[in-house]
Amino acid sequence: MESKRASFEGALEALGVTVSSTSESELEAAVTEAVTEPAVGVALDETVGDGTFSLVETPITVDPTPAALREATTGVTGAELGVGDYGSLVLSMTEQASELVSLFVERHVAILYEEDIQPDMDAAVAELDERFTETNGSAIIATGPSATADMGALVKGAHGPKEVHVIIVEEED
Amino acid sequence: MATADEIRELMRTEGAAIAENTQGFNTGRYDSVGDLEDYEDLKRAARGIKEDAIEELPELLDQLTETVEANGGTVYIADDAADANEYIRDVADERAADRVVKSKSMTSEEIEVNEALEADGVDVVETDLGEWVLQIADEAPSHIVAPAIHKSRESIAELFNEQFDPDEPLETAAELTHFAREKLGEQIIDAEVGITGANFIAADTGTMALVTSEGNARKTVAATDTHVAVAGVEKVIPTVEDLHPFIELIGRSGTGQDITSYVSLLTPPVDTPVVDFTDDETPLSEFDSDRDFHLVLIDNGRLEMRDDEQLRETLYCIRCSACSNSCANFQSVGGHAFGGETYSGGIATGWEAGIEGLDVAEKFNDLCTGCTRCVNACPVGIDIPWINTVVRDRINRDKEAPGEWLVDGLTPDEEDDGAPLQKRFFGNFETVAKLGSATAPVSNWLADTTLARQTMSRVLGIDPRRDLPAFERETLVDWAGDRDSQVTNPERRAVLYPDLYTNHVQVERGKAAVRVLESLGVDVVVPPAPSSGRAPLSQGMVATATDHAERVTKALEPHIADGRDVVVIEPSDHAMFTREYERLLDESSFTDIAANSYEVFEYVFGLLDNGASVDSLSTVTGAEIAYHSHCQQRTLGLEAHTVAVLEECGYDVVTSDVECCGMAGSFGYKSDYYELSMDVGDRLRTQLEDDGVQDRPVVASGTSCLEQIDALLERQPRHPIELLAT
Ligand code: SF4
Numbered sequence: 027m028e029s030k031r032a033s034f035e036g037a038l039e040a041l042g043v044t045v046s047s048t049s050e051s052e053l054e055a056a057v058t059e060a061v062t063e064p065a066v067g068v069a070l071d072e073t074v075g076d077g078t079f080s081l082v083e084t085p086i087t088v089d090p091t092p093a094a095l096r097e098a099t100t101g102v103t104g105a106e107l108g109v110g111d112y113g114s115l116v117l118s119m120t121e122q123a124s125e126l127v128s129l130f131v132e133r134h135v136a137i138l139y140e141e142d143i144q145p146d147m148d149a150a151v152a153e154l155d156e157r158f159t160e161t162n163g164s165a166i167i168a169t170g171p172s173a174t175a176d177m178g179a180l181v182k183g184a185h186g187p188k189e190v191h192v193i194i195v196e197e198e199d
Numbered sequence: 200m201a202t203a204d205e206i207r208e209l210m211r212t213e214g215a216a217i218a219e220n221t222q223g224f225n226t227g228r229y230d231s232v233g234d235l236e237d238y239e240d241l242k243r244a245a246r247g248i249k250e251d252a253i254e255e256l257p258e259l260l261d262q263l264t265e266t267v268e269a270n271g272g273t274v275y276i277a278d279d280a281a282d283a284n285e286y287i288r289d290v291a292d293e294r295a296a297d298r299v300v301k302s303k304s305m306t307s308e309e310i311e312v313n314e315a316l317e318a319d320g321v322d323v324v325e326t327d328l329g330e331w332v333l334q335i336a337d338e339a340p341s342h343i344v345a346p347a348i349h350k351s352r353e354s355i356a357e358l359f360n361e362q363f364d365p366d367e368p369l370e371t372a373a374e375l376t377h378f379a380r381e382k383l384g385e386q387i388i389d390a391e392v393g394i395t396g397a398n399f400i401a402a403d404t405g406t407m408a409l410v411t412s413e414g415n416a417r418k419t420v421a422a423t424d425t426h427v428a429v430a431g432v433e434k435v436i437p438t439v440e441d442l443h444p445f446i447e448l449i450g451r452s453g454t455g456q457d458i459t460s461y462v463s464l465l466t467p468p469v470d471t472p473v474v475d476f477t478d479d480e481t482p483l484s485e486f487d488s489d490r491d492f493h494l495v496l497i498d499n500g501r502l503e504m505r506d507d508e509q510l511r512e513t514l515y516c517i518r519c520s521a522c523s524n525s526c527a528n529f530q531s532v533g534g535h536a537f538g539g540e541t542y543s544g545g546i547a548t549g550w551e552a553g554i555e556g557l558d559v560a561e562k563f564n565d566l567c568t569g570c571t572r573c574v575n576a577c578p579v580g581i582d583i584p585w586i587n588t589v590v591r592d593r594i595n596r597d598k599e600a601p602g603e604w605l606v607d608g609l610t611p612d613e614e615d616d617g618a619p620l621q622k623r624f625f626g627n628f629e630t631v632a633k634l635g636s637a638t639a640p641v642s643n644w645l646a647d648t649t650l651a652r653q654t655m656s657r658v659l660g661i662d663p664r665r666d667l668p669a670f671e672r673e674t675l676v677d678w679a680g681d682r683d684s685q686v687t688n689p690e691r692r693a694v695l696y697p698d699l700y701t702n703h704v705q706v707e708r709g710k711a712a713v714r715v716l717e718s719l720g721v722d723v724v725v726p727p728a729p730s731s732g733r734a735p736l737s738q739g740m741v742a743t744a745t746d747h748a749e750r751v752t753k754a755l756e757p758h759i760a761d762g763r764d765v766v767v768i769e770p771s772d773h774a775m776f777t778r779e780y781e782r783l784l785d786e787s788s789f790t791d792i793a794a795n796s797y798e799v800f801e802y803v804f805g806l807l808d809n810g811a812s813v814d815s816l817s818t819v820t821g822a823e824i825a826y827h828s829h830c831q832q833r834t835l836g837l838e839a840h841t842v843a844v845l846e847e848c849g850y851d852v853v854t855s856d857v858e859c860c861g862m863a864g865s866f867g868y869k870s871d872y873y874e875l876s877m878d879v880g881d882r883l884r885t886q887l888e889d890d891g892v893q894d895r896p897v898v899a900s901g902t903s904c905l906e907q908i909d910a911l912l913e914r915q916p917r918h919p920i921e922l923l924a925t
Pocket of ligand 1: 343452515516517518519520521522523545546576577579580581583
């Protein structure tokens with residue numbers, strides 16, 4: 027576990043993605059700290075503590091309107107998987123509009139459970155293959171911020187987020 | 200064919216930006232794949248998947264159609280561009296779309312869908328920033344992956360400032376990018392239809408993979424309610440799991456990034472709600488996700504390519520651009536010279552020949568010199584130079600044989616349904632060389648006269664600025680024939696292959712090779728043998744090359760059967776024996792010659808490794824030397840042997856790392872390409888004139904490299920074997 031996580035964090039750092047870690051019980055505080063307001067978000071599917079992690083106690087507008095999304099600086103969503111060797115995040119595309127919230131903002135904060143870090147791309151794709159066969163799902167393998175070199179130098183934040191922050195949720199002892 | 204003037208103009212206007220960018224990508228590729236432990240395994244896996252998928256293409260297309268329809272989408276298989284466009288126009292029409300946003304896709308460039316939609320009054324907006332720049336500038340892409348690679352930041356700034364007249368003039372890359380982001384962002388959320396390509400499509404689930412860095416493909420899909428994906432039929436692979444090697448390879452091969460920012464794996468129609476971006480009351484999740492999805496798969500000649508033994512491999516291409524970036528000529532001129540109507544770079548010949556026809560491919564096919572630097576770069580192992588050769592051959596045959604008086608005398612073994620005059624001259628250089636040696640030094644003197652140079656320039660297109668090879672009166676074969684073996688108890692026995700140049704021009708390096716081998720206890724014979732066929736092959740004269748291959752095999756076979764190894768000095772001929780002959784000979788003849796052939800330094804390395812003593816060679820202590828290997832030798836992984844042997848002999852060796860010297864045989868002799876050849880050569884010259892290198896004597900393995908370096912530098916280069924002879 028530790029080595030997967032270490033290589034994941036190392037890869038994120040190389041991509042210029044910042045990382046913080048927290049326990050489930052401290053998650054709200056960690057998210058609050060990670061966002062730049064105005065912030066919007068999508069409630070996590072996973073159960074955190076006593077119920078679905080709702081973000082209600084944070085400054086984040088959950089399930090915002092489209093207009094609020096366009097105003098927002100930060101978007102908070104979950105990430106399905108992490109890919110150890112690349113520092114990639116696997117983002118799902120849900121009816122809750124997680125795709126819009128992770129994409130139409132300048133800063134994307136992704137919440138990832140430590141146990142969902144896969145060692146490498148091979149394992150991550152095998153996992154997706156299994157999920158897609160069952161659910162016909164879609165996902166984005168997102169690695170670092172959006173970027174382009176089309177204008178003569180590498181610039182972050184071409185169409186998507188310029189900054190990415192990952193919050194790793196550790197299992198409670 | 201791009202003319203000298205066109206090439207000169209492109210080198211002047213676009214060359215600098217193209218060189219900088221492609222070389223950056225190329226260096227990135229070396230670094231990035233260098234970090235991959237299982238690079239070769241991944242390449243093999245990737246190729247295997249494409250091979251099987253193309254084999255089973257009809258079945259996979261059926262399966263994909265079923266899955267996409269079961270998912271709620273529509274599949275349309277279009278015969279050609281017009282058919283595809285008609286379908287897409289209908290979709291836009293039914294949706295009553297005013298604006299279509301597009302995410303970069305080569306296939307939609309191929310069918311020119313923008314023009315088709317615009318004719319209906321639809322506003323089409325490219326969302327990839329590079330494509331958008333070109334759309335504004337009204338220019339064509341010049342690179343498969345980075346379409347605006349030929350434009351500098353300054354020229355983009357000028358374009359934007361003129362076009363949009365912003366309050367503050369835009370200047371930096373960040374300002375330009377953010378300006379484009381804002382402008383395009385508004386247009387994307389305002390559009391009804393989104394068009395994307397698809398890099399891969401898995402038949403089992405209908406999942407398509409889209410590889411981008413900017414995020415524009417994601418926005419194009421998420422912000423519209425009608426998604427049209429346009430892709431060639433060759434993009435289908437069996438399963439999602441098969442995506443793995445491609446995800447690892449595509450970014451690394453192209454731009455040298457380990458992975459691009461986004462690999463979207465979409466199984467449309469996707470669940471993301473279709474929202475009204477101006478709505479400030481309804482929560483996102485309350486919008487529904489009703490989205491139409493149309494997959495338009497385009498044949499446009501591809502199924503015929505699949506039946507074409509030689510062009511079939513083109514369909515394995517994943518459009519990564521590694522072949523363009525690694526190409527020395529492309530680095531100088533880019534895709535506006537080295538490309539057709541849509542595709543550019545090494546593999547473009549295959550694509551354009553299959554999709555548009557030979558006449559389009561002909562315009563730039565000559566710019567592939569067959570150096571093979573792209574071969575190892577290609578993640579699916581396509582033999583790109585071979586495809587270029589085959590197409591060149593077909594172009595030759597498509598033309599009427601010129602039947603000129605001059606060449607008839609020089610080319611007794613010309614191909615029946617002939618190549619053009621210039622190609623036949625270079626392709627039959629064996630005859631020229633034989634004549635040249637037989638009549639030297641008169642021939643050398645004659646070739647040097649102004650009248651002869653003018654005639655050669657006018658009739659054959661040989662650039663008068665090039666020095667011509669000087670033929671020796673006594674060939675290597677003659678010399679060796681008059682001489683007894685110096686080895687009494689041979690350790691090994693070898694036949695030194697007398698390639699055309701060594702035999703007629705660079706006789707000294709041949710003699711040196713014989714002496715070196717004898718010093719190491721090898722009994723050497725140098726029998727007469729036909730030329731390898733490299734020259735005709737380069738000119739696309741495959742039948743003549745095959746004939747050479749068969750005659751060479753006949754000449755060498757008895758020696759091989761007699762237990763002799765074949766030692767080859769000229770790397771391009773060694774590459775013929777171990778690479779191209781596989782295409783020209785039957786399997787057993789090929790294996791026989793390939794398995795028994797060694798490049799001369801590879802052979803010396805082996806002898807030393809097996810106990811021969813370096814003391815019997817000419818050694819030095821720490822003498823400095825600069826070494827330029829040869830493209831084909833590097834492709835075969837043989838550069839290291841020369842370096843190792845030179846080091847063992849006491850040399851301090853610096854090597855060049857440019858992709859190619861720019862000569863590549865006959866290419867640099869041709870007037871149309873002379874300046875391009877020198878431009879490419881300039882990169883080598885710069886390295887050889889660097890601090891710490893400028894005073895080193897230069898050695899080079901290939902004949903054409905030796906000639907090019909001779910033209911580039913004051914210092915006369917030699918073949919490294921000449922350093923070792925006692
Ligand atoms: S031929 Fe090979 S290297 Fe060239 S673009 Fe296609 S996949 Fe890439």
